[in-house]
Amino acid sequence: MKAMMLTGIRQMEMREIPEPELVNSNDVKIKMSVLGICGSDIHYYTQGQIGTQKVQYPFTVGHEGAGEVVEVGKSVKRVKPGDMIAIEPAMPCWECDQCLAGRHHTCRKLRFLGCPGQAEGCLMEYIIMPETSCFPLKGILTPDNGSISEPMAIGVYAVKKSGGVKDLNIGIFGFGPIGMSVMLAARTKGVGNIYVTDRIDDRLVIARKEGALVAGNPDKENIVKKIYNEEKLGIDIAFECCGKQEAFDQAVELLKPGGKLVVVGIPEFDKWTMDVETTRRREISLQFIRRQVDCVEEALKLMADGEINIDNMVTHRFPFAMTKEAFDLVTEYRDGVMKAMIDF
Ligand SMILES: [Zn+2]
Ligand SMILES: [Zn+2]
Numbered sequence: 001m002k003a004m005m006l007t008g009i010r011q012m013e014m015r016e017i018p019e020p021e022l023v024n025s026n027d028v029k030i031k032m033s034v035l036g037i038c039g040s041d042i043h044y045y046t047q048g049q050i051g052t053q054k055v056q057y058p059f060t061v062g063h064e065g066a067g068e069v070v071e072v073g074k075s076v077k078r079v080k081p082g083d084m085i086a087i088e089p090a091m092p093c094w095e096c097d098q099c100l101a102g103r104h105h106t107c108r109k110l111r112f113l114g115c116p117g118q119a120e121g122c123l124m125e126y127i128i129m130p131e132t133s134c135f136p137l138k139g140i141l142t143p144d145n146g147s148i149s150e151p152m153a154i155g156v157y158a159v160k161k162s163g164g165v166k167d168l169n170i171g172i173f174g175f176g177p178i179g180m181s182v183m184l185a186a187r188t189k190g191v192g193n194i195y196v197t198d199r200i201d202d203r204l205v206i207a208r209k210e211g212a213l214v215a216g217n218p219d220k221e222n223i224v225k226k227i228y229n230e231e232k233l234g235i236d237i238a239f240e241c242c243g244k245q246e247a248f249d250q251a252v253e254l255l256k257p258g259g260k261l262v263v264v265g266i267p268e269f270d271k272w273t274m275d276v277e278t279t280r281r282r283e284i285s286l287q288f289i290r291r292q293v294d295c296v297e298e299a300l301k302l303m304a305d306g307e308i309n310i311d312n313m314v315t316h317r318f319p320f321a322m323t324k325e326a327f328d329l330v331t332e333y334r335d336g337v338m339k340a341m342i343d344f
Helices: 039-047 143-161 177-187 201-209 223-230 245-254 276-281 296-304 320-331
Strands: 002-008 011-016 027-036 064-072 084-087 126-130 134-136 170-173 194-197 214-216 235-240 255-263 285-288 314-319 339-343
Touching (some): 002 320, 027 143, 039 320, 064 126, 064 143, 084 143, 143 177, 170 245, 194 245, 201 214, 235 245
Parallel strands (some): 170 235, 314 339
Antiparallel strands (some): 002 011, 027 064, 027 339
């Protein structure tokens, strides 16, 4: 079968590798149908690492996938051949302290699709996943919904960890697919005013279409002032969704006393800094987000019920053979790209 493998910094090629086979009784063999390109895939593509997780070439990334079940192990009950499914990329051990505490996203022995040293990704024609990673696509759900359920679950989770957004005014700093997922999830929970910042004007257009009261570009205007013009007392919750120090600082500046900063973005630097005076006097709470736990089903349900619509998120499609072109487009933020999908 074919696999699209990273072979160096900004390099990838299609290689022929053996088709995977079922090993464990809970294994499911999946024929990939669609994959969404994630910011973390791009980090591995352009830098060969995220923090201490380093790519050993050749390596396959990709973890936002959906496909068709083609074969199942003896004990599998949740899915059967012919089912279309969303693939949850996390494969926890289910035995460590974290798993037993219901925190299987921080499992001590976590294997995650397309994470160096853990598991190859799903930029290949067939993959094997444990049954617990397979979520059937019911009703109106398409493979795109299945793929987007991964980032969307992070949005649902971030909103949950914020303590709830009902009638509260929020800021979303960075409006890529994760920032947009946070917004769409927040809208299903009765959020108040939504303020969005991003450096790409095309994304601000989408943000306004999706109902942001103010969407501003921090490179072109004083967005702190602009948001304070609308929200005189400051915002209740800030979601940092781009991993940038300036966004973190603007978020802190805009939070009202007792406000909460939820950090979802993945920075390219090693240490955040924060203003002691402001964070202390305003008694800001800080919540970091590590992916998500147990939110895939809710993300799928919100899409199945029509509460979340992803039409404005999926902006580009490429055939499998043109994966490199897709990665280059996303890397360079060209052509108003939000989420680019690969069709197998
Ligand atoms: Zn992702
Ligand atoms: Zn575990």
